[in-house]
Amino acid sequence: MNHTRKGYLTWATILVTAMTISACAGGAAETKSPPANEAAGETPKAPVVDMSKPITLTFFNNASNEIFEQEIGARIRAKYPNVTIKTVGNGFTRSNIEKLLASGEQIDLFWIGFQESIADMKALGLAMDLTAFIKREGYDLSRFDDSALQMVKDQSDKGEIFALPWQVGSxxxxxxxxxxxxxxxxxxxxxxxxxxxxxxxxxxxxxxxxxxxxxxxxxxxxxxxxxxxxxxxxxxxxxxxxxxxxxxxxxxxxxxxxxxxxxxxxxxxxxxxxxxxxxxxxxxxxxxxxxxxxxxxxxxxxxxxxxxxxxxxxxxGVSPAASILMMSPSTKYKDEGWEILKFLASDEVEIGNSRIGFPPAIKLQAAKDQFGADLPGVEKLNMKAVFHNKLTPQPxxxxxxxxxxxxxxxxxxxxxxxxxxxxxxxxxxxxxxxxxxxxxxxxx
Incomplete structure (x- = not known):
């Protein structure tokens, strides 16, 4: 879904199902980002991140405020009630980001669209390599659609992973x-x-x-x-x-x-x-x-x-890279930010967003099978058509x-x-x- 969708909703907002899994608590009051000097071959142990402490994260929004609330805002509040989300943006362009930076805005997390955005984010110094987080937890990247993940990997210079695929364009x-x-x-x-x-x-x-x-x-x-x-x-x-x-x-x-x-x-x-x-x-x-x-x-x-x-x-089919999730290397909340990114890319959220009509970036068949299930009137549609063609990785x-x-x-x-x-x-x-x-x- 090129994939800003600002202004598209012409019907009443669908009530988002509250998340029931409780937030992880405990651990130190302050967390640290993954050490850069780990010994070769060693896998650092993931810290317990205290998500019960009140923090505010600024999230760059790729769509309308209404869509952000459905897909991200309400879900984060239900999972992490002590995390406050401040939104900026409403659609990615390089000039849009540059204006925010010039105003002194500190952005922690990004929801952006299209594959070329990563190159712009790298040029602006806003692309954080997530590899250390992925390695320390053994995070399974193979759960993502192959073509969507490949487009993220294609943006790396030395094997970095600058984003998690989140939604695909169908x-x-x-x-x-x-x-x-x-x-x-x-x-x-x-x-x-x-x-x-x-x-x-x-x-x-x-x-x-x-x-x-x-x-x-x-x-x-x-x-x-x-x-x-x-x-x-x-x-x-x-x-x-x-x-x-x-x-x-x-x-x-x-x-x-x-x-x-x-x-x-x-x-x-x-x-x-x-x-x-x-x-x-x-x-x-x-x-x-x-x-x-x-x-x-x-x-x-x-x-x-x-x-x-x-x-x-x-x-x-069309490009798989509808939207991705990224984190700023300058955020003060790297571990907390990683928890948020993982949560948004989880089966739980991908299925929930699939049910309200946003194609998931994960391979999980259950997420595809439930696509659009909560949209009134969708039962009359040939929904298998959405996933009939393979997604086509873009240059x-x-x-x-x-x-x-x-x-x-x-x-x-x-x-x-x-x-x-x-x-x-x-x-x-x-x-x-x-x-x-x-x-x-x-x-x-």
Missing amino acids: AVLFYNKDLFDKFGVSYPKDGMTWNETLELAKKVTRSDNGVQYRGLDIGLTRHFYQQYALSPYDPKTGKATYLSDPRWNRIMQFVKDLYAIPGNRPEKIVEDRAGFMQQKVVAMLPWSAYFQPFLGAQDLNFNIAALPVFDDAKGQ VIRGDLHSAAIRPYVPMIQNIGNDKADINTSLRDSQEAADKAIQEINSR
């Missing part, structure tokens, strides 16, 4: 059952390719009683390059990849074919969730597997299928370089979709624009 194909029924067309199925989806879209793109219905909206545009694990920037050459990687051409050919369907091109090419949810003129919408807004939409009779895939990338990209290189991508989609430029010209123009932006960053 996506599905939403479809309006009423429109398919109206035109007598069979519903989408799990395992379709994008070409098959285009053929299906042609059957439900129609004008009826003065209303133009569109068979397929482009949805979240990042999903296409994520399915290919395609980076807009090549660190080896220091340039964009729009001309060097033929997969961009394949994506743009899909865009051209999508908007070449008579009646399927909207007045303005955007990620049109409103056309699906409110106006109900879009039959199919590829979107993140975040169901609260859709379930809360009035009179929307929908279901889901697995996100379609490219013919040459079958089974490949390591520095955040500012990724942002610069990907900037021409959506305008390119709009130009090709509106027949303002052909594919080759658009790719060439995007390459030039991205290379210029990259050069500006490197010259600073």
Whole structure:
């Protein structure tokens, strides 16, 4: 779930089930971080951390305050009633973090999204290696989804573990059952390719009683390059990849074919969730597997299928790195912070958050099986579609370089979709624009 979700909730907040496991007590009044000079081969014994003493931890929030309260705030209070959580943030960007640091804000823990964020956190001196904590307790990293954990490991220089995976990004194909029924067309199925989806879209793109219905909206545009694990920037050459990687051409050919369907091109090419949810003129919408807004939409009779895939990338889903948990190396509460991170990544919390619709980053099948179980109306949905495709690890990209290189991508989609430029010209123009932006960053 790219995965800030600020403003998405349009329905009443789900009551969070209180945690019943009592906090560990005892131990010294002050704890120390893991020693850096342990003898080779020795595993330091984990200290007993006194979580009964009152402390305040500042937590960087990656979403709305309401979502933070559901997923983190209420759960920490139930488990550790003497820990006060102060939130700052509301969505990760490097400039957002820099402003907080410039104001003198001391941040202890971070909930942030997307793989490139770790590189930015390292550059800002905010990435703490968690390896010492992991080793001293024999913490089992294999419980995490392989692709999500690999993306964390890929950000290390010397084998460091700078974060714990927390949630994964999944996506599905939403479809309006009423429109398919109206035109007598069979519903989408799990395992379709994008070409098959285009053929299906042609059957439900129609004008009826003065209303133009569109068979397929482009949805979240990042999903296409994520399915290919395609980076807009090549660190080896220091340039964009729009001309060097033929997969961009394949994506743009899909865009051209999508908007070449008579009646399927909207007045303005955007990620049109409103056309699906409110106006109900879009039959199919590829979107993140975040169901609260859709379930809360009035009179929307929908279901889901697995996100379609490219013919040459079958089974490949979107990026696994929806969000991660990190700790600042400057926090005064390293041991307490580690306890909080462990707790949030525990089976208990992952299952609880899965039940309210946030895909878990752990392998535990029970967490996947209970996905969305507490969302009213989810029982009618094909929830196995959420985990039909495998998550696709993404290449390591520095955040500012990724942002610069990907900037021409959506305008390119709009130009090709509106027949303002052909594919080759658009790719060439995007390459030039991205290379210029990259050069500006490197010259600073």
